[in-house]
Amino acid sequence: MKKGKLYGVGVGPGDKELITLKALRVLRESDVIMVPVMRSGEKTAFGIVEEYIDGKEIVECRMPMTKDLKVLNENYEAICNKVSGYLDQGKNAAFITLGDPTVYSSYMQVNELMMKRGYETEIIPGITSFCAAAARLNMSLCERDETLTILPSSYKNVREGLHTQGTKVLMKANRAIIEVRDILREEGMIDQAVMVECCGMENEKIYKDLNELDDRTSYFSIIIVKD
Missing domain, CATH: 3.40.1010.10 (Tetrapyrrole methylase, N-terminal domain)
Structure with a gap:
């Protein structure tokens, strides 16, 4: 058979x-x-x-x-x-x-x-969450010679990754979301960051200001940081 x-x-x-x-x-x-x-x-x-x-x-x-x-x-x-x-x-x-x-x-x-x-x-293949999140935010991820870096934000070295040139996408934050928010503050990048939680789902939520984050969010949260 x-x-x-x-x-x-x-x-x-x-x-x-x-x-x-x-x-x-x-x-x-x-x-x-x-x-x-x-x-x-x-x-x-x-x-x-x-x-x-x-x-x-x-x-x-x-x-x-x-x-x-x-x-x-x-x-x-x-x-x-x-x-x-x-x-x-x-x-x-x-x-x-x-x-x-x-x-x-x-x-x-x-x-x-x-x-x-x-x-x-x-x-x-399927449509990625970060492409969907960028579309939902009505923004580009990268243009012309800009680079795009994808970071698993609940793992080590996320701080180092934030200093790469171009757009940074932070995935898989989940329990570490508050720590990620604090790192963005410490690195002076929080004003450049936006987030979509559960993009395209019934419980979708958009954060234009990550200072609003005060609790753990869904595993399906995408943070985009633009230079």
Whole structure:
């Protein structure tokens, strides 16, 4: 029996109208939809595509939010075992992920492991959260010879990264958002920063002044700092 194929499908940042035609086609043609689930039970990516995949077999995949590599690797192997079971039956599986699979997506670990196991995989790109946030703010990310730097702001060296030339995009702040706000103040950059929380979702919130931040925000928060 011919083995099935695994697709990593980017479903965009949150707005249901920002999913691509190709992503929709792949989802509708796939036999199984693999859905990432956070520890809290949140299934954000599924909420974007739910109305488009009626009748499909849905398989939940737990995705722990941790930096513990041992825990992460064990979880990725467990997910791959689950996916392999369907591909070995000749079924095609689509693993959905927010934004684009190649930008800070846990899916890429699954993709790499499945390739090592000898399975065929394909990545379906999606609109990134930072592009959607810039559009929502009606601003450019970079023009002419300007550079664009993407920083994982909950990790070390964010302060150093802020001093690169051009536009800086800070992603993955989550619990560290107040610390990031304070760093921006200390570096004299807070007046150059804007933020979109949950871009394109029902609970979207725009911050034109980051001094308004006084509490932890959603994981889906994008800060843009312009020179």
